[in-house]
Amino acid sequence: MTNKNVSNEKSIPLSHGIVRQDRKLSDGRTISYYDSKTIMREAIDTRPVEKRPGLGELRLDALTNEWVVMAAHRQARAFLPPKELCPLCPTKPGLQSEIPESSYEVAVFENLSPSLALAQSDWKLPEYDGLTTPIVDAAGFCEVLCYTDNHEAHFGTLSLEQIRIVMEAWRDRTREISKLPNIAHIFAFENRGVEVGVTLHHPHGQIYAYSYLPPRVEKMLQIATDHLAKHSRPLITDIIAREVQDEVRIVAQNVDWIAYVPFASRYPFEIHIAPKVFTSDLAELTDTQADSFGAVAKESLQRLDGVFGIEMAYMASWHQAPVHVGRSALGLHLQITSIRRAPGKLKYLAGSESAMQAFIMDLKPEQSAAQLRDVKI
Template sequence: MADPIPSPTALYAADFTKPDGRALTLYGLRPVRVTAAIPSPSPEPVDARPVLRWHPLRGEWVMYAAHRLNRTFLPPPEYNPLAPTTDPEHPTELPTGEYDIAVFDNRFPSLSLGAPDPEGGPAQTRAGVGACEVVVFSQDARGRLADLSEAQLDLLLSVWADRTTRLGATGRIQSVLCFENRGVEVGVTLHHPHGQIYAYDHLPPVQARMLAQAEAYHAEHGRPWLADFVAQERESRERVVLDGGAALSVVPPFARYSFETWIVPVRPVSLLADLTAPERAAFARVLKDTLLRLDGLFGVRMPYLLTVHQAPLDGPHPAFPLHIELYPYLRAPGRMKYLAGTEQGAGEFANDKFPETAAAELRAVNPDAGAAL
């Protein structure tokens, strides 16, 4: 077993190389220990040749990765590639052992640090340079992110911070997005609780616009937008779901989804690595509470998209607001929120519930109701 690596958040971690050459890092609340060989579903690497093409009217890159057509799709439980290997004849992605969270290079990446230059093509075409990682939240295939203890969620925040730091250290990554898709309604292809990390060699359009708006606000008002946002929401109380001291959950006044919820630090910071240990613990508590409330809202496991927004890695950006955005895909019991004409065609959302109403409904949910699901 590899020796634990040093980390600014004092987590335990051990690095390994899979038989097909991909990297694997195991993280734990206690020292990591593996009890079998490091596995891989195949000893041969996937020939990944991702390509980016420039969209001249939207001003953004589009990713193409034809090899992803062959990725695993909703396998039966006995063929779960994210569970620890129990039969060496049918290896999965993970070894047996003592650890809490696993991160490995995606076997079917949309971006790759080793992407070769394409042989030309229409539009402005270049190699799909970046990185794609899978983050397995737990060894329990039946669980969910909300089932993690507060200590384990604190660890996950540290893992996301560590991955961001490591990817930035390559010198080739400008932006890192940690996210979780949950539910077949959102397009999940593996039920085992997990998320992903996409690391880009450029600044994606959402983060670019967020940075520009935040820096313009800071230049005009002389302070970060997040500071004023927290003060405003704490004063009104209408949209705050839980005030966790160093972190808040809030349905923002401009929410695009009916029960869209943000988790924000009270002290404005730009990266997860900037949080102090008490702030990270508060973030974990509020995140767990939010996930349980969303599940308890309609008595079903809410399909959602969770995204972690951090500053670009090309230098300090103190104006950028670190925060987590949660987009629940149910707007009412049994009713999905679909992105239709105005959302897809114009980029302007239509929401049929005011944020103040949504926040009141979420405050009324007992988190224990979500825990029982």
């Protein structure tokens, strides 16, 4: 059975001359292409339709009042397939991948084995009520964002032009997913390297849209809200002011963006990249901010790879304001963390970090910032 719908459902102009085109995959999921060139995306997904997995569960951990997603259907997901079978490469003779086109610039589609997915229209998040809190469907939305069709590339080695398309996709996805029902928070991130559990080598990020405020966001929101009430300035604005004043932890900057090792970093190498002017989320970035992000991001990642002269495993996590609350309190910033503390040594989040959430750092932030700045690029 193949999908017979060949019409180009949508072609939407975005900023910087980038156009989005939406298509359907054979199982009904949407794939969106983001292109800087004029090209019609008409390839048809001819794969047989497979049954989509059901929804997982949200259960409340009564010890912490935190939601845990039970997504048992994900256990069989693709795990480090060989390059010839990469599901994120373009479709080519002998490979029917997730992307029907034979080439693409940036492509985004709903995750085949999503942790969170759209629920029934009457879905509602229960209040915390300890042990009597009901189990509900794991509502939300998960997407895969392919940074390029070049399997061997890395985000940090993309051209500035290509990063600009990725940025446009991030902005557009944040805008679009914000409109979906029951979305409380949108989290765009990338894991790079098998050391942090990457299961597909192709350069890509993910977007998790939660139907609840994740524990870390809930806590940051409360603190940022208190700070705004007390000081009439967003917390991130004051944090950036301290970094500018202290100077020693700055890694890179331009007119719009600043990259720094945070004052109380938790990982051997941790870089925060923030817009200098308070911005709630990716969707609210101005075109100017969107244009100038790539240079600071590229420099930061090149410095990270340069410290030990190896491709550093990292997690890159966009912290943004929740969709409906705290829009003027919680500011956008990208948190890049690496667990590599020396060429042959990783920092493991073991006893103290995992069970107590008490972080122990082996490197002072000023020391790792100096190492990052010393890299010749």
